Amino acid sequence: MNKDQKVENIIEVKNLHKKFGDNIVYDGANLTIKKGEVITIIGGSGIGKSVMLKHFIGLLQPDEGEIIFDGHNISHLKEEEYIPVRKRIAMLFQGGALFDSLTVGENLAYPLREHTTLTEEEIQKRVSEELALVGLSEKQNLMPSDLSGGMKKRVGLARATILEPEIILFDEPTTGLDPYNTRKINEIIMDLNKRKNITCIIVTHDMESAFEVTDRIAMVYRGKIIIEETKENIKKTDNEIVKGFITGEPLDS
Numbered sequence: 001m002n003k004d005q006k007v008e009n010i011i012e013v014k015n016l017h018k019k020f021g022d023n024i025v026y027d028g029a030n031l032t033i034k035k036g037e038v039i040t041i042i043g044g045s046g047i048g049k050s051v052m053l054k055h056f057i058g059l060l061q062p063d064e065g066e067i068i069f070d071g072h073n074i075s076h077l078k079e080e081e082y083i084p085v086r087k088r089i090a091m092l093f094q095g096g097a098l099f100d101s102l103t104v105g106e107n108l109a110y111p112l113r114e115h116t117t118l119t120e121e122e123i124q125k126r127v128s129e130e131l132a133l134v135g136l137s138e139k140q141n142l143m144p145s146d147l148s149g150g151m152k153k154r155v156g157l158a159r160a161t162i163l164e165p166e167i168i169l170f171d172e173p174t175t176g177l178d179p180y181n182t183r184k185i186n187e188i189i190m191d192l193n194k195r196k197n198i199t200c201i202i203v204t205h206d207m208e209s210a211f212e213v214t215d216r217i218a219m220v221y222r223g224k225i226i227i228e229e230t231k232e233n234i235k236k237t238d239n240e241i242v243k244g245f246i247t248g249e250p251l252d253s
């Protein structure tokens, strides 16, 4: 993050309550995302990290509390009112969520055809640029089934960024990847943040990546965000739950 820029909160989660039947996932969580930062959300499996991300783009709505995006309360919009929000906030789903019946190039062209009035020539130019950014120029005409898992993730990332969102949500971007693809994804995230000033919100179990790419780290535990701090301060925390999680001790959730 550029330290000189005026810090502004792009997303604010205020007193989030969310349950599914008897399963209380959040009961009063607060979280602030600053414009232009890279923040990682950590926490045990099934604790509510993906649920948090889904609230940012209206795939889930709070039972109580508010999600403020760029100063607007987006907690209870109608389905069509989330369309402009989702153009500004892209989500990279686990596995990349590519269309299996379309080539890599067509997967990338798809959002441009749906949401822009670019000419065919301009679309092809953008597709080539984005593929080059993720280091997959020579894969344009292959089908997703011909790619490795790491490559699929990189294509998914290129597709998520092609409409130039302001925020990208990454749900476990490096889980299950080999060291080369992990490094590649981390480099792309850092590059998107620095060069395009895209705010990046990452959910991961991969603490090494978290400490490498992030400015701040937030941890979910028992329905709340129990810490939200710079990575330097996280390393120094005396909160036993956070310390234990970072060093890989089991949590009793």
Ligand SMILES: Nc1ncnc2c1ncn2[C@@H]1O[C@H](COP(=O)(O)OP(=O)(O)OP(=O)(O)O)[C@@H](O)[C@H]1O
Binding pocket: 020, 023, 025, 043, 044, 045, 046, 047, 048, 049, 050, 051, 052
């Ligand atoms: N649409 C849904 N309907 C019912 N329960 C749900 C729904 N979405 C999530 N849950 C439940 O909410 C809890 C939190 O789920 P979530 O997917 O956010 O966990 P997570 O922290 O992302 O875990 P993991 O690290 O394993 O991906 C889980 O108990 C899950 O079963």
Ligand SMILES: [Mg+2]
Binding pocket: 049, 050, 051, 171
């Ligand atoms: Mg999850």
